[in-house]
Amino acid sequence: MEKLDLAPDLAEAIGSGRWFRGVGTLVGLSALALAMWPDFSPLEAAPAMELDDSARDEFRSQMIMPLALGADSGRHMGATPSVKQLENAPERPQLEFLATLAKGDSFGRMLQRSGVGSGDAQTVSELIARTMSLSDIEPGTQIDITLGRRSSAGQARPLDAINFRARFDLALQIDRIDGNLSLKRIPIQVDNTPLRIRGLVGSSLYRSARAAGAPASAVQQFLSTLGDQIDMDRSVRSTDTFDIIVAHKRAATGDRQAGQLLYAGIDRGGKSQTQLMRWGSEGRFFEASGVGEQRSGLLAPVPGGISSGFGMRRHPILGYRRMHSGMDFRASSGTPIVAVADAQVVGSGRMGGCGNAVRLRHGGGMDTRYCHMSRIAVRSGQSVRRGQVIGYVGSTGLSTGPHLHYEMYRNGRAVNPASVKFVTRAQLSGAELSQFRAKLTQLKQVEAGAALVDLKPAAPQEDVPVREIDKIAVPKKVP
């Protein structure tokens, strides 16, 4: 084979036997190379098999996927010899869940119901009780509980951690450190700036106030408080400015809590104002502009002149002389009638010739009665304040036209209203009055919308050593 010359030079000895053998080898190898020329026709990727539903189900039952999805094919694979049964199901190393403190529930009971052992529950309750009263934790508080691995079967899982917001301004964290539970207080920065919202009344006071950022509860309190004092339909216009101040807390965590209404105001273009401020332990609202004034004399029940005084006169309808037991005020129909002093409503409704009427009892044996109303705005038994609207002028009963017939009684006997001066003591006086004024000034200095801004997160507090010796060890930084 070594002697076999397979690659002769075809340029030498052309026509010799060696040359022809060389040409033959070249032609043969070329033919072989051409015969092995690759074919570039596309490869068949998948077997062309018709897959109907039953064939697809068959395939699915053979796959692992249906097992992962809960073996929804309905087929069961037989266990192979390599499948071994566990002695008991493995437990999760940790359980994390959220428990909620229900109303009327105790903290310890809630923990035990959630699976915390009685010893741990007792320890946790004691730890918290050192910081705050357990009864101060609001019902509905959600508590993050983490339980660890139990040391042996049948035992309660040990408590690993508890996290919850104990108060609006305090979060508590209890962790197991070196086998012992320890509590960490995490104070939450809270700002108590009241929330003040001012704006134009517009077409709807409710919607305008809500649009300006007032919480719904605050607007409702505002409307009901004002509604008790003034007639909202008549005395609030769309061009007036409302002023709402509510107690408000905002935490650095971003939560907000609106409290009770502190101030309700309506500013009518600077001309007249309604300024009601909550004051005193009973939480009553006082009209700021009237408070502290020595209020003597009577408020006129309607703005308008006196058309007929008290005394004998010829009755315009009955046509004969008789006692006119009251005082007539000129006023057009629909004019609001106000209580002349604080009182209790003792009568409200139809009263014979008096028409629709309201009778008020002011104390000290004094009563007043308001007749011929077109509409009554108070119920019997209700308390009314001086200046509060009790009804509207009309011409019901024995009346020739819209006017207010106003009567006054002392110990049940009609007296001339012009002869009586009510002297009502100031509701607030002395130190309390100046406190009231100071509080009002302070409230009205609150900037509108200031409390809507988010609090900046507090700067991390430096740990100040408790013991004096530690303070020496850590020298104070000199600025």
Ligand SMILES: [Zn+2]
């Ligand atoms: Zn009259």
